Amino acid sequence: MSKGKTGHAETVKLEYDKTQISYNDLLSIFFFVHDPTDLNRQGKGVRTQYRSVVFYDSAEQKEEAEKYIAKLNADGVFPKPVVTEVAPMKKFWWAEEAQQEYFDHNLEDPYCAFVIVPKLEKFEKKFKKFYKE
Numbered sequence: 753m754s755k756g757k758t759g760h761a762e763t764v765k766l767e768y769d770k771t772q773i774s775y776n777d778l779l780s781i782f783f784f785v786h787d788p789t790d791l792n793r794q795g796k797g798v799r800t801q802y803r804s805v806v807f808y809d810s811a812e813q814k815e816e817a818e819k820y821i822a823k824l825n826a827d828g829v830f831p832k833p834v835v836t837e838v839a840p841m842k843k844f845w846w847a848e849e850a851q852q853e854y855f856d857h858n859l860e861d862p863y864c865a866f867v868i869v870p871k872l873e874k875f876e877k878k879f880k881k882f883y884k885e
Contacts, residue, residue: 763805765844773882775813779820781879782806785871788824789832804834807841814838 766778788804808814817838824834846852858864876883 762847763807765841775816776820777882779806779817781875781882783820783824783829783834783836784878785875787830788821788834788836789830791835804836806836806838808838809841814840 768775768778786804791803806817808817821834821836821838824830855864855868
């Protein structure tokens with residue numbers, strides 16, 4: 753079991769085609785499918801590696817993410833302030849083999865059934881134009 757002492761965050765690395773989806777659309781999806789107001793927590797996971805974070809590759813991405821968060825807070829979208837960290841992408845570390853494609857290999861796991869599946873359904877309903885099976 754991870755103790756959260758590495759400073760790493762559990763995340764995904766997205767590579768995207770700007771002609772297919774904008775960075776702003778990716779931010780919209782990101783902030784819709786998780787709770788960005790709980791510090792160091794996602795679902796049942798509570799430790800620093802479960803923090804909400806956007807890693808950026810450029811000054812433009814950093815600025816856009818910070819503006820997006822400021823607008824969420826100004827508009828009162830969430831009942832609490834957004835605590836999502838915006839940090840530079842320094843190095844991406846792949847998860848251990850057992851964690852790779854965890855959802856696909858563990859569909860019967862209660863976390864997948866009761867947390868991930870509803871998130872996917874919520875995503876599909878709201879962002880149908882981006883959803884691909």
